[in-house]
Amino acid sequence: MSNIKLFDSKKIRTHWDEKEEQWYFSVVDVIEVLTDSINPTDYLKKLRKRDFELGLYIGTNCPQIEMLTKCI
Numbered sequence: 001m002s003n004i005k006l007f008d009s010k011k012i013r014t015h016w017d018e019k020e021e022q023w024y025f026s027v028v029d030v031i032e033v034l035t036d037s038i039n040p041t042d043y044l045k046k047l048r049k050r051d052f053e054l055g056l057y058i059g060t061n062c063p064q065i066e067m068l069t070k071c072i
Contacts, residue, residue, distance in 0.1 A: 007033050 005012045005025075010033045013026040031047075032040035047054060 003014050003016070005014050010029075012029040012033060015024045016022075017024065028040045028044060031037060031044055035043060037043040
């Protein structure tokens with residue numbers, strides 16, 4: 001089950017893993033909502049470079065899962 005969740009009227013891509021019974025959220029979408037960044041992917045890359053520990057955390061604890069991309 002994949003859904004789009006809304007936060008302050010902005011879309012966040014999600015994925016429900018039935019096996020693990022756990023929700024996954026698109027980190028890039030969350031960053032976009034919280035920072036109003038024009039380019040949330042670059043924002044995340046710069047954040048990882050500036051904060052070594054955060055870079056390790058995001059890289060090891062956020063598995064990549066398949067989600068639909070945004071249509072422009």
